[in-house]
Amino acid sequence: MKREALSHNDTRGGDTRGGADRRAASAAQAARAVPASRGSEACDLRRQTGLFAWGLPLAQAGGSFWLPDPASTTAHYTDYLFYAIFYISAFFFALIVVLMTVFLILYRRRDSRSKADKAPSHSTVLELFWTFVPVCIVIYIFAAGFIGYMEMRTAPPDAYEIRVTGQKWKWFFTYPTGYVDENLHVPIDRPVRLVMTSRDVIHSLFIPAFRLKMDLVPGRYTSTWFHAVRPGEYPLLCAEYCGDNHSSMLAEVVVHEPGRFEKWLEEASNFMKNLSPVEAGRILYQRQGCAQCHSLDGTRKVGPSFKNAYGEPVRFADGTTAVADENYLRESILVPDAKIVAGYPPQMPPYQGLLDEDKIAALIAFIKSLSDAHADEATPPADADEAPAPDASP
Structure with a gap:
């Protein structure tokens, strides 16, 4: 099978890449500052079209009956x-x-043979x-x-360690700098060890190109490792049924060329420095998986829409009401089960320990900016010239 059938790089079909760009048009201004913009747009398309979207590059390349080209040493x-x-x-x-x-x-049976011959x-x-x-x-x-x-x-002793957290229906990859990304970025020609756990149910990390599959179990750590040998972008998915949106629990493994991983990590870890809270919040909205359950235009999804959410009265499942101010939004992000909005299921996982105060403030500022009556309370987006897009290519 041709390499293009597996690795999602610049040789992908123009129609597919164009479709992803059109779907990401509403977030184009923010995406320029996302370190993993190429992988994020592709993942957005796959989350919208489901698991079968992984087959698009394969189908365009002609497909293959055999296993995909290996991209790891094992x-x-x-x-x-x-x-x-x-x-x-x-x-x-x-x-x-x-x-x-x-x-x-x-x-x-024949006419000349009236009965069976004696068998030994x-x-x-x-x-x-x-x-x-x-x-x-x-x-x-x-x-x-x-x-x-x-x-x-058996991982080599000098393996680069990345922590993986799985939760419905999202992956979180935490790097030694403390930076958390929705996609797995790794250096080429260096062993990488994944230390994994789940925040809710059993998930299973599966990277077909690396022939790698390992379960993530709530309340304990599991680990695995790989050594990537080919730069490119490869699909990563959950191979253990974990609920309604199991098929959308997708991500990408981005294998960087020599020397580019360190540059990417430095820029990614400091992506909020040159951005306003609103623009940083828009990026976090995509990166932290909020877009899977919360719309920006009032459309009903798994969770309440962020459109006009701030400053409005909210009715809860127990019959009480409250105004959605900063404290309510903060509590809803960190401990979402504390107050359940009437008419919505209590499915949101807690973000306690996953987001620092700066990121929480950025998300709140972004939600404020979506309120018709309170948009002026949010910090306006940074000028485009102040936040050049970091290089996220492998």
Whole structure:
């Protein structure tokens, strides 16, 4: 399979890339300051069209029956074992079908044969064959699988560590600087160790190009590692059913060229420095997964719309009401189950410990800017010349 079928880079079809750009047009001004803008636009399209959108680049490239091109050092263990089992199974399947067909023809009932011939009681040679040959094959498969498994489970001591948090229906990747991104950015030719946990239900991180899959379990840590060898952008998805929007729990792995990862991380970690709170809040709205449940135009989704949310009275499920001021918005972000808006399910995960005060203030400023009556209370967006877009290409 061609590399373009797997890696979402600049060789993707123009129609697909253009569609993503059109869907992101409403956030174009903010997207120029998002370090992972290329990956974010592509992920937005995939979240809107569902899991099958991952097949768009593959279909455009002609597709392939076989596994995608490997992009990590340990992928060959999986490929070798998969193809070994596949061809062994195909060989014995064909052998059994051919022999069965031959025996049906040779030993079918005929007029000259009134009764069945006397069958031998057993064949020592045949019994030894169908006992020891399968045993040897199974031992070989186990040995090959065990060697690959131990290699894939034992991370090098100098691996770069990234923490992964899964929650319905979003990925959070936390880097050593404290920066959190919705996509996984990694350096090329350096081992990366993922330390993972879940905030709600079991999720499963799956990166097909790396042949990598590992569960995220609430209340405990799991870990895995990989060593990327090809720059590009690769799909990352949840492979464990986790609720209504399971198919939209998508992200991208961006493998950076040598020297570019450090530059990206520095710019990404300081993206709020040259932005107004409103513009920073718009970026966080996309990056933190708010767009999946909260619209900006009044459209009803899983959660209440942000349009005209600030300063308006809100009725809760217990019958009480309150005005949506800064304190209410802050509480709703950090502890969303504290007050449930009437008519909406209590599905929002808490962001306590995931957002600092500056980011919370930016989100509140952005929500204020969407209020027709209170937009003047929000800080106006920074001038476009003050916030040049950082280079996010691999």
